Amino acid sequence: MVWVLGYESLHACRSIPGYITQGNGQVENANRTIVDGLKKRLGEEGHKWLEALPHTVWAHRVTSRRATGETPFVLTYGCEARLPVEAEIPTFRETVYQPGQNEVDHLAELNLVEERRTIAAVKMAGYQQSLKRYHDNRVGPRYFQVHDEVLRRRDASKPNERGKLVRN
Known part of the structure; x- marks a missing residue:
């Protein structure tokens, strides 16, 4: 939810700004913790999440890490x-x-x-x-013999070619 400041008041706009999910791991971790807290608090009454959200966020903020x-x-x-x-x-x-x-x-x-x-x-x-x-x-050590076949990451040999669709 995005809060928009108008000429006369502050109101909520029902849109979520686009962002890359994997961009910030700490934010995703906090979001997951809040969602888990909502699930524990509400149980079967998940449709009432909006009323429980402020309390869950407050609990997240005041719990020591x-x-x-x-x-x-x-x-x-x-x-x-x-x-x-x-x-x-x-x-x-x-x-x-x-x-x-x-x-x-x-x-x-x-x-x-x-x-x-x-x-x-x-x-x-x-x-x-x-x-x-x-x-x-x-984690145990791995030992390789000469002529063993191993999967080698492409970015070690060609670091400029990156992306999901680039061959290994």
Whole structure:
């Protein structure tokens, strides 16, 4: 669904922009996670997906990831997400709010966001290394003898000729 800004209001247009499905693996992974969440939430009542979509996307945003150890919401906005019910009950921080001190605290917290993102990137690199080790331990070596026939990829010998319909 695409949101179109008109002269007087913002309205939804029922068209989906074309894109290459394999172009962005992270987006496809997130979409698959959201669709799986909708299937689990709705079960047999799949026709009510539109009402459940905001809740499913919210759950996806506030669930911590194994690779980073953080939620996407924290990495984007720099603070933990609060439920609407939690917003109605004032916290201690809200009761002692001082506008002047808040700006200083907010700038310090923005510096911590970069630090959190850096820590998340380090955790993700470690996670990727552990995945590589796991994969490498499960893959056995292959040994070839002279004159064995093997399937050779064409892009190694002719890298300029690419595409789906090019011969191997």
